[in-house]
Amino acid sequence: MKQFSLLSRRVAALFLAPGAILVGLFILLPFFWVIFVSFTNRTLLGRTALNPEFVGLQNYVRLFDPATFFTRGQFGSSLIITTEFVLLSALVGQALLGLLLAWLMQAIRPGLKRFVEAMVIGAWILPEVVIGFAWFAFLDYDNGTLNMIMRGLGLPPGDFLLQQPFWVIVIFNTWRGAAFSMMLFNSAFASIPPSYFQAADVAGASSWQKFRDIALPLIRGHVVTDLILITMWTFNVFTPFLLTHGGPAYRTELLSIYNYRVAFRDFEFGKGAAVGVIIMLINLVLALIYLSIGRRKSKAEKEAAT
Amino acid sequence: MSNRLRALYLGLATITTLVTPAFAVDLTVSCRCVEGGANSNDAIFIKTKLIPAFTEKMKAEGKEVNVTLNEFGGTDEQYTQQLALDFSTGAGSDVSGFDGFLVPSFVEGGLLKPLEEVAGPEVNSWEGWSHISDGIKALLSYQGKPYGIAKGTDVRMIFTRKDLLEKAGLPADWQPANWAEILDAARKLKASGVEFPLQLNAGVAMGEATTMQGYWMALLGTGEQVTDENGKFIVSSQGILDTLNLYKTIYVDEGLGDQRAQLLADGRNQSFANFRDGKTALLVEGDYFWRSVTRPDAEFGLPNRDEVVGWAKMPAQEPGKGLRGQDFVTISGGTGFVLNPATKNPAEAWALLAYMNSVEMLDEFQKIQPAIRARDDVAIPNSEFLTTTSQTLLPLTTARPNDANYNKVSAEIQRMTESVVSGELSPEDAMAQYKTSVIAIIGEDNTVSKL
Numbered sequence: 050m051k052q053f054s055l056l057s058r059r060v061a062a063l064f065l066a067p068g069a070i071l072v073g074l075f076i077l078l079p080f081f082w083v084i085f086v087s088f089t090n091r092t093l094l095g096r097t098a099l100n101p102e103f104v105g106l107q108n109y110v111r112l113f114d115p116a117t118f119f120t121r122g123q124f125g126s127s128l129i130i131t132t133e134f135v136l137l138s139a140l141v142g143q144a145l146l147g148l149l150l151a152w153l154m155q156a157i158r159p160g161l162k163r164f165v166e167a168m169v170i171g172a173w174i175l176p177e178v179v180i181g182f183a184w185f186a187f188l189d190y191d192n193g194t195l196n197m198i199m200r201g202l203g204l205p206p207g208d209f210l211l212q213q214p215f216w217v218i219v220i221f222n223t224w225r226g227a228a229f230s231m232m233l234f235n236s237a238f239a240s241i242p243p244s245y246f247q248a249a250d251v252a253g254a255s256s257w258q259k260f261r262d263i264a265l266p267l268i269r270g271h272v273v274t275d276l277i278l279i280t281m282w283t284f285n286v287f288t289p290f291l292l293t294h295g296g297p298a299y300r301t302e303l304l305s306i307y308n309y310r311v312a313f314r315d316f317e318f319g320k321g322a323a324v325g326v327i328i329m330l331i332n333l334v335l336a337l338i339y340l341s342i343g344r345r346k347s348k349a350e351k352e353a354a355t
Numbered sequence: 356m357s358n359r360l361r362a363l364y365l366g367l368a369t370i371t372t373l374v375t376p377a378f379a380v381d382l383t384v385s386c387r388c389v390e391g392g393a394n395s396n397d398a399i400f401i402k403t404k405l406i407p408a409f410t411e412k413m414k415a416e417g418k419e420v421n422v423t424l425n426e427f428g429g430t431d432e433q434y435t436q437q438l439a440l441d442f443s444t445g446a447g448s449d450v451s452g453f454d455g456f457l458v459p460s461f462v463e464g465g466l467l468k469p470l471e472e473v474a475g476p477e478v479n480s481w482e483g484w485s486h487i488s489d490g491i492k493a494l495l496s497y498q499g500k501p502y503g504i505a506k507g508t509d510v511r512m513i514f515t516r517k518d519l520l521e522k523a524g525l526p527a528d529w530q531p532a533n534w535a536e537i538l539d540a541a542r543k544l545k546a547s548g549v550e551f552p553l554q555l556n557a558g559v560a561m562g563e564a565t566t567m568q569g570y571w572m573a574l575l576g577t578g579e580q581v582t583d584e585n586g587k588f589i590v591s592s593q594g595i596l597d598t599l600n601l602y603k604t605i606y607v608d609e610g611l612g613d614q615r616a617q618l619l620a621d622g623r624n625q626s627f628a629n630f631r632d633g634k635t636a637l638l639v640e641g642d643y644f645w646r647s648v649t650r651p652d653a654e655f656g657l658p659n660r661d662e663v664v665g666w667a668k669m670p671a672q673e674p675g676k677g678l679r680g681q682d683f684v685t686i687s688g689g690t691g692f693v694l695n696p697a698t699k700n701p702a703e704a705w706a707l708l709a710y711m712n713s714v715e716m717l718d719e720f721q722k723i724q725p726a727i728r729a730r731d732d733v734a735i736p737n738s739e740f741l742t743t744t745s746q747t748l749l750p751l752t753t754a755r756p757n758d759a760n761y762n763k764v765s766a767e768i769q770r771m772t773e774s775v776v777s778g779e780l781s782p783e784d785a786m787a788q789y790k791t792s793v794i795a796i797i798g799e800d801n802t803v804s805k806l
Contacts, residue, residue: 116791121774297619313436314436
């Protein structure tokens with residue numbers, strides 16, 4: 050089969066070259082550099098800054114040292130916090146809330162629907178730093194809006210950022226990200242032919258039955274896409290740092306924040322690079338799992354169709 | 356190599372001197388100082404006195420210079436972070452404010468160069484060196500070479516609210532003789548309605564302020580230091596345990612201090628606000644607290660500071676049990692300014708640094724903020740507080756180890772205190788964790804266990 054082409058291969062390569070050089074320089078090179086640095090004890094300060102040594106797998110072995118693995122402020126504890134954070138705020142929070150919002154909005158007037166959508170999307174399009182500070186101002190113990198309301202109502206004020214820091218970042222991330230899932234499910238529901246629901250209405254189906262038996266099976270592919278994206282985003286999110294700085298006592302130190310602390314506060318570049326490589330591998334595994342689920346599903350659908 | 360460099364710098368300096376009449380030289384100074392904010396007086400001094408006078412002086416010598424001050428508004432830790440990243444990429448201000456304890460790790464990391472290597476041999480012929488004592492010169496030196504010029508030194512003590520002490524039935528010139536008397540006073544103050552009577556810094560958020568103002572001040576009272584006489588870091592000892600138990604008593608067992616102020620990101624300011632608002636009566640801090648924080652016109656200032664703020668020496672755990680068998684303890688550090696090794700105008704940058712530390716300029720600085728300056732030919736201002744505290748405390752003082760590993764270990768100390776103060780770990784477990792972490796960072800050979 051002869052492929053049609055506008056340009057000769059050589060000219061095409063010439064045009065590609067600047068882009069390829071940039072990608073190589075700013076994406077591929079740092080990528081391999083990080084992997085290389087993770088095998089050294091390189092730091093920014095101190096003796097090992099000028100004379101880093103090759104230490105093999107030492108950085109990795111130390112991260113997984115069972116004696117300190119579960120200690121708060123260490124890699125393992127950070128990994129556990131991140132996993133809980135992803136499960137609660139991305140899967141339960143964002144995906145479920147987004148699905149619920151999208152489904153409920155199928156039934157309301159278009160004007161109201163657009164208003165609700167605008168509000169939810171507002172949470173999503175605002176810059177991270179702005180909402181980080183907005184939430185900090187909302188939850189602050191002494192002068193926070195929430196506590197002013199609580200005091201106004203005669204309720205005891207809560208020290209949310211110190212007492213329930215983990216739940217604060219879970220709720221924050223749910224609030225932040227539900228809009229994306231909602232929009233995605235909204236358009237998925239819109240792609241279902243209305244006649245399906247009309248037929249179900251004639252048969253006397255309840256809303257839950259329509260959701261379970263018609264809508265959900267038809268948008269399964271969208272659900273998978275949504276879960277892939279939000280899991281990976283939540284896994285790598287850094288914004289909670291603006292609320293809690295990973296504290297108090299590392300109780301909200303997600304992997305991304307842990308990585309930042311090791312590399313750019315403690316200036317342990319070697320160890321930080323090792324953490325970065327592991328985060329990357331975890332993301333890779335997540336992506337592969339989801340992709341394989343998606344592939345299996347489309348295969349099954351194809352077989353069912355024939 | 357260093358000769359070639361020197362020749363290069365000399366050459367550069369000559370070229371710039373020849374060229375400058377036509378092209379103005381831009382110089383930047385940075386410090387953690389903001390007019391109206393932290394270290395406000397430093398910013399005012401640099402902007403209103405130093406820069407105009409220096410520009411004038413250089414003009415008289417036929418050089419056009421534009422000096423700008425970068426006022427850094429973040430915390431000490433963020434400033435350190437900025438410096439490290441700037442210097443590692445050849446960026447940053449030509450003359451930068453610097454905390455002396457960071458010099459060894461920056462030097463070992465190749466981020467700082469000795470003054471004479473940056474600005475040439477004329478550094479050594481500066482008239483000021485003969486007026487600065489070796490001890491103060493050492494604050495910004497490493498292995499005998501100066502990297503900058505210190506502003507002076509400081510001492511640490513317990514600041515007291517005399518009005519609150521009297522209300523609780525304690526003498527206004529209260530002076531505890533051991534830790535138990537501090538705790539007793541705190542209990543009495545608490546009973547008289549002071550919410551968080553005693554504050555001893557802990558936690559990660561406060562950074563070096565935790566280690567210097569909190570941990571060291573207690574640890575020295577047990578007769579120990581962070582390193583032993585051979586310079587090895589002590590990772591487990593009775594002194595560490597006693598210090599952690601003191602923290603536990605204050606914050607966890609008896610609620611004598613404001614635990615939140617030690618855990619929050621802006622906790623140090625919270626502790627200042629508590630003191631100003633009469634919620635804290637005893638606060639362990641450096642003389643910076645008097646000079647800068649409680650000044651009547653400052654953010655956390657007290658309008659009647661001279662009447663209500665007193666001070667007491669920090670006692671050892673028991674009389675005679677402190678470092679070198681002392682009854683009372685304190686520790687000193689020092690900040691100053693260094694030359695950025697990547698400066699494009701080393702000669703002018705040095706001229707600025709030297710002029711900043713000339714008698715003429717320091718006398719101007721004294722008018723804005725009286726302090727004990729590094730030079731012996733700058734008159735000590737007529738301030739009773741500064742005179743008495745320095746006369747009483749300087750003979751008792753000690754300094755942090757001049758060791759490239761110190762600030763890493765210090766970060767672990769901050770973590771250790773935080774886990775105790777937050778109630779997360781027992782003192783024993785926190786110390787065990789400290790031991791593991793420090794050994795992992797600096798190697799077992801550089802540490803010693805005393806238990």
